Amino acid sequence: MDYHHGDLRSALVKAARSILEEHGIEKTSLRATAREAGVSEAAPYHHFKDKNALLSAVAADGFRDFTKALASAAASDEGAIEGHRASGVAYVKFATENPHLFRLMFGSARNEMKAPPGCDDDVKQASRDSFSALQTRAAATANKDKPDAEAALMALKDWAVVHGLATLFIDGRIDLAGYGAKDIGDLAARVIQMQR
Amino acid sequence: MDYHHGDLRSALVKAARSILEEHGIEKTSLRATAREAGVSEAAPYHHFKDKNALLSAVAADGFRDFTKALASAAASDEGAIEGHRASGVAYVKFATENPHLFRLMFGSARNEMKAPPGCDDDVKQASRDSFSALQTRAAATANKDKPDAEAALMALKDWAVVHGLATLFIDGRIDLAGYGAKDIGDLAARVIQMQR
DNA sequence: TGTACATCAGTGAACGCGCGTTCACTGATGTAC
DNA sequence: TGTACATCAGTGAACGCGCGTTCACTGATGTAC
Numbered sequence A, B: 001m002d003y004h005h006g007d008l009r010s011a012l013v014k015a016a017r018s019i020l021e022e023h024g025i026e027k028t029s030l031r032a033t034a035r036e037a038g039v040s041e042a043a044p045y046h047h048f049k050d051k052n053a054l055l056s057a058v059a060a061d062g063f064r065d066f067t068k069a070l071a072s073a074a075a076s077d078e079g080a081i082e083g084h085r086a087s088g089v090a091y092v093k094f095a096t097e098n099p100h101l102f103r104l105m106f107g108s109a110r111n112e113m114k115a116p117p118g119c120d121d122d123v124k125q126a127s128r129d130s131f132s133a134l135q136t137r138a139a140a141t142a143n144k145d146k147p148d149a150e151a152a153l154m155a156l157k158d159w160a161v162v163h164g165l166a167t168l169f170i171d172g173r174i175d176l177a178g179y180g181a182k183d184i185g186d187l188a189a190r191v192i193q194m195q196r
Numbered sequence C, D: 001t002g003t004a005c006a007t008c009a010g011t012g013a014a015c016g017c018g019c020g021t022t023c024a025c026t027g028a029t030g031t032a033c
Helices: A008-023 A030-036 A051-075 A080-097 A099-106 A121-140 A148-170 A184-193 B008-023 B030-036 B051-075 B080-097 B099-106 B121-140 B148-170 B184-193
Strands: A117-120 B117-120
Touching: A008 A030, A008 A051, A008 A099, A030 A051, A051 A080, A051 A099, A051 A121, A080 A099, A080 A121, A080 A148, A080 A184, A099 A148, A121 A148, A148 A184, A148 B148, A148 B184, A184 B148, B008 B030, B008 B051, B008 B099, B030 B051, B051 B080, B051 B099, B051 B121, B080 B099, B080 B121, B080 B148, B080 B184, B099 B148, B121 B148, B148 B184
Parallel strands: none
Antiparallel strands: none
8 A cells, every 4th residue: 555645635636627527526526536546535634624625626726727728828829909819719618628627617516605714715816817817918908098997897798708608608508500610719719709 | 194285396396496596506406395395205206207307397497487587678678789788687687696596507407418318308498498589689689781690690799798797797706896886787788788 | 874753644444414216105086887 | 976996196214325524543754863
């Protein structure tokens, strides 16, 4: 028996994330995670206070990847507007490629209510980082003549569009063929640039 | 003991919906529903094949209410665009007022995979009704000069905006005060009418 | 370099829980005669 | 109108399951001397 694993904590996060993506949130139990990591079912308690703490670590991890994916999409295009749009497409793609993780990150699967304040800080911080980067890019595209309040609403609308597309798509509500789209990235790009 | 309840089936749907809204999806069990309806824990099996069937009935019920709420909002305003916008606000409000129901309706809490084709038809039909009404109203606002494909994308964008707002809000991602909004309906109305 | 020891990260067994589901049953209801 | 009986919607007890969590434990590791 291995009595010292090396880095069980991150191995558990990885294992949980893998179960989550493969089998969904309701199969993602502490026990299954421990088994996946090849460790006894009580071992996770040396690294996580409870199940919620593990799920929060997975969510925080997800947010860090998410932030990176959006930023790198934005950087690969020149021009504030192009970059903003590219990061919108990346938003939808990330959700599509990691649907269960995306739901865990945004949803209510973790019990945030009973967490003492100060706890769960990791997810909170990681998600805040994502959204502030998002808003920064949105702000960079704003018409200079418009008041700040309008720019903020516009940024929210852009966010809602990509979040709505992502959510509807992973919940199976969007029929790509019906829109003549070859994939969700294609459809997202066209929807994002659409104007009345 | 009451051996004949009268209309246990719909009482169970009502009970499940009430537990769902009050305590969330993970507390919504068949047993809890039976207890809430004041009936033995095995009784539901005379009306629903399994837990999924009960949840599907709740979701279908929700979709019917949802469709009504959107239609009546659209009807209370004159003009296609005003009606369309009003139904968008109603969309967000419905989600806000019935967050758990909304998640059940759209989400993956029911196991749709293992349902034999032909089953679950009730939800499918009810949700299709909702979305087709939505698209009809969107189409009515379309610029006549635009090709149909563009109008369809525009309708999808409108849908994504309200669905995104609804989802982000019920998941606690939107700070109303930060936008100077008095409530979510107010904010939704402003976001919906916002243009670049 | 060698040894005693505190610490720390594992183990494995056990707890209690609520759940979905099944079963044989029971009593109320409506219908045929 | 009265009665026999099939049907149907309930009951209550039981099943097995996987889960979160706790516990006393054990053996590996690093450090002080």
